[in-house]
Amino acid sequence: MDWRFLLPILIGVAISALLWSLAVLRKREDLLASATLRVVCVVGLLNLLLVVVRAHGPEPLQQTARFALEAADVITGLVLGVMLVPCMAWILDLIDSKTARVVAIAASLYVATSFLGFEVGKAAHDAEMRQFFASSGLPIWFMYTVMAVESAAAIGLLMARTRAPSAATLLVIMLGAVGTHLRNGDAIQDSHDALRMLVLLATILLLSGRRRRRCPA
Numbered sequence: 001m002d003w004r005f006l007l008p009i010l011i012g013v014a015i016s017a018l019l020w021s022l023a024v025l026r027k028r029e030d031l032l033a034s035a036t037l038r039v040v041c042v043v044g045l046l047n048l049l050l051v052v053v054r055a056h057g058p059e060p061l062q063q064t065a066r067f068a069l070e071a072a073d074v075i076t077g078l079v080l081g082v083m084l085v086p087c088m089a090w091i092l093d094l095i096d097s098k099t100a101r102v103v104a105i106a107a108s109l110y111v112a113t114s115f116l117g118f119e120v121g122k123a124a125h126d127a128e129m130r131q132f133f134a135s136s137g138l139p140i141w142f143m144y145t146v147m148a149v150e151s152a153a154a155i156g157l158l159m160a161r162t163r164a165p166s167a168a169t170l171l172v173i174m175l176g177a178v179g180t181h182l183r184n185g186d187a188i189q190d191s192h193d194a195l196r197m198l199v200l201l202a203t204i205l206l207l208s209g210r211r212r213r214r215c216p217a
Contacts, residue, residue, distance in 0.1 A: 008074045012081020033102035040106040044113035051117035055124035083107050087203040104207035108157040115154035167204040174198040
């Protein structure tokens with residue numbers, strides 16, 4: 001069990017559970033959802049900016065960005081944990097569809113900026129990516145196709161009409177990424193990013209879907 005992977009998620013769940021419990025009791029779910037959206041938006045954009053600076057910025061700023069991005073995995077774990085609680089609340093009929101939609105937008109913004117950051121990183125390390133795909137028995141053209149689809153789907157997450165199909169597309173790609181690492185015999189740590197994104201994408205799909213009406217007793 002990798003506690004460096006699980007601990008941020010558990011902390012995020014604990015913090016989120018406390019905040020959402022208070023919000024539901026005080027009927028302030030909409031305020032908490034809006035606050036979540038603002039915080040996650042800022043964190044996601046800052047993370048994307050740091051990735052761009054690390055890849056293309058001047059050398060002194062690259063070093064600063066590299067140091068700051070060391071905490072990126074922890075932040076993503078926290079965000080994942082934070083999103084799991086309202087997702088469960090939506091399933092249990094504790095929050096309304098408007099609140100769920102706002103949380104889905106927040107998760108979509110974070111995932112979209114994360115994937116755009118991934119693509120910037122892949123482009124900056126093109127040789128290493130080509131080597132990985134070749135060693136995995138995959139053609140190089142497939143690598144660029146995946147990057148293009150991920151970029152398009154990340155943008156699609158930002159629009160209501162394309163959010164669900166974009167999330168589903170990225171979820172399938174992440175399943176493929178995990179499967180590739182497993183087939184290659186890579187360390188489980190190599191799949192952590194894909195696993196985090198996979199769960200976040202699943203929450204987006206759940207929060208964006210319609211809740212099944214309960215049959216009257």
